Amino acid sequence: SFILTQPPSVSVAPGKTATITCGGHDIGSKSVQWYQQKPGQAPVLVIYFDTDRPSGIPERFSGSNSGNTATLTIGRVEAGDEADYYCQVWDSTSDHYVFGTGTKVTVL
Amino acid sequence: VQLVESGGGMVQPGRSLRLSCAASGFNFGGYAMHWVRQAPGKGLEWVSSINWNSDTIIYADSVKGRFTISRDNAKKSLFLQMNSLRAEDTALYYCVKDSGNLGSNWFDPWGQGTLVTVSS
Numbered sequence: 118s119f120i121l122t123q124p125p126s127v128s129v130a131p132g133k134t135a136t137i138t139c140g141g142h143d144i145g146s147k148s149v150q151w152y153q154q155k156p157g158q159a160p161v162l163v164i165y166f167d168t169d170r171p172s173g174i175p176e177r178f179s180g181s182n183s184g185n186t187a188t189l190t191i192g193r194v195e196a197g198d199e200a201d202y203y204c205q206v207w208d209s210t211s212d213h214y215v216f217g218t219g220t221k222v223t224v225l
Numbered sequence: 226v227q228l229v230e231s232g233g234g235m236v237q238p239g240r241s242l243r244l245s246c247a248a249s250g251f252n253f254g255g256y257a258m259h260w261v262r263q264a265p266g267k268g269l270e271w272v273s274s275i276n277w278n279s280d281t282i283i284y285a286d287s288v289k290g291r292f293t294i295s296r297d298n299a300k301k302s303l304f305l306q307m308n309s310l311r312a313e314d315t316a317l318y319y320c321v322k323d324s325g326n327l328g329s330n331w332f333d334p335w336g337q338g339t340l341v342t343v344s345s
Contacts, residue, residue: 118286148329152269159319159338160269165331203269207329212283214259214271 119208121217128223135191137220139204142185147206149187151180155200163202164189191222199224226250226334228320233339236310244339246303246320254278254298257323259332260305262316262341272318273305276327283327288314310343317341 122140129135139149151164162171164180167187177192191198204217232244244260260272273284273294282294293306303320317338324330 150331152332154269159335160332161335162331162333165324165333171333201268205269205332209328213285214274216261216269216271219268 118211118213119206119215121204121206121215123202123204123217123220125218126221126223128225129191129194130225131196132193135194135198135222137189137191137202137204137222139187139189139217140185141187141206141215144185144187144206145183147182147208149180149182150205151178151189152203152205153198153200154203160203194222194224196224198222226322228322228334228336230318230320230336230339233318233341235342235344237345238311238343240310241306241308242310242341244305244307244318244320244341246336248301248303248320248322251322253301256325257327257330258296258303259321259323260294260303261319261321261332261335262314263319263338264313264316267316270316274323274327275303281327307341310341312343315341315343 152160153163154160163174163178167182168180179190181188202220227249229247257276259274275282275294291309295304319338320336321332
């Protein structure tokens with residue numbers, strides 16, 4: 118089965134940039150989505166189709182995808198960005214949806 | 226758009242439970258739908274998906290043969306029949322709308338979830 122690997126945690130100071138990676142074999146050939154989950158809340162979509170932002174998501178959130186790594190970048194990090202972040206793809210080989218292992222972002 | 230799950234609770238191993246999801250605010254019959262679960266303190270796990278007219282249904286390997294997804298477009302409802310429940314099925318179960326039909330789309334929005342606890 119397709120596996121998506123994320124770093125368990127990322128720490129960042131307010132105002133700085135947080136970078137969260139999502140590794141998978143040839144993930145660059147797939148469409149990657151990113152979800153933000155704050156404590157006690159349901160996940161919220163923040164990036165779809167690798168780079169697109171839903172309405173209401175700040176421009177500080179951006180995505181990229183190439184080769185074996187997709188990346189979510191959060192610029193000018195705020196305390197409210199503290200959350201768990203998950204990447205997700207559709208694996209057409211197995212007809213399964215796959216979520217990454219999740220990354221906890223801590224704002225120092 | 227609103228998704229409201231119900232039907233969760235505590236159940237003994239080996240027993241059954243049926244989850245429901247009531248949808249409103251969009252053309253329910255025009256979209257694929259999903260169930261995604263999250264065990265306590267763990268990450269997200271996709272469980273099952275159904276396309277708009279129920280002719281394409283897929284399951285995670287961990288639930289295949291035990292869980293059955295279905296929908297009633299007239300009643301704008303999604304269901305998950307869970308049989309032969311195991312302790313490892315303990316999780317918060319989310320009902321999720323697809324952005325279109327099955328495939329390389331995105332999950333948005335998510336319901337608030339219903340908690341299933343499997344324990345003797």
